[in-house]
Amino acid sequence: MLNDKNKDTLVVTFSHLQERFKRFALRFLPNEEDAEDALQEAFCKLWPHHDTIHSPKEAEALMTTTVKNVCIDSWRKQQRYQTVEIDPDRDGGITDCLDEQLERDETYAAVERIIRSRLTPIQQEILRRKEFEEEDYEHIAHDLNMQPAAVRVQLSRARKTIREIYQRMEERSK
Known part of the structure; x- marks a missing residue:
């Protein structure tokens, strides 16, 4: 019974504050798709630990921290693998x-x-x-x-x- 309540706490908190988490993610990431991906990844990272979450406040705090960390990781990956547009005039082009x-x-x-x-x-x-x-x-x-x-x-x-x-x-x- 306690396990079901913990699952509900995480799901309800995430659902209730999803738009707020999305706006938070957009402070780190350039577009909505990346922000939504970060939210999904954060939720998936927290899901295995749902049995340790006992209150909505705790769920909110963990989710906020996890979203922030996922966004920072995503931003760093984007910086590491920046793309350069092909310039057909450079060096004679392809x-x-x-x-x-x-x-x-x-x-x-x-x-x-x-x-x-x-x-x-x-x-x-x-x-x-x-x-x-x-x-x-x-x-x-x-x-x-x-x-x-x-x-x-x-x-x-x-x-x-x-x-x-x-x-x-x-x-x-x-």
Whole structure:
């Protein structure tokens, strides 16, 4: 008999305060579906312990704590496994065929070889910092003890060298 009363206490308390628990869950979770899932999970977690719940106040306190803990766990899981939307323009997208990707890789490799073999170390440094690290001319010039105009000239010469050598390579391969 006592067991049936304990089951009733948990069920009645949950049913009576369900909307309040749902609003409480929504403070942690982004949408109603997640909040309802959290309520169901909390109730399922408490159900095996229904025989230890003796009063509506105790049921309410346990349910509140359990809902809060389930919501926090759910929120942490969502943070851990955040999704990133697919950007079709990023890296050529998934519509590129394999030949185009191979050609692009070969082009990058050729340009890297030109940079390593044909540019001076100062030109390589300026090119890396300007193009890849996106530093401004003044910052590069300060770090290299140069004038900003000299940095621009070196970068221009480096780009011109890369362009000319790459164009010659392309002409030979045709």
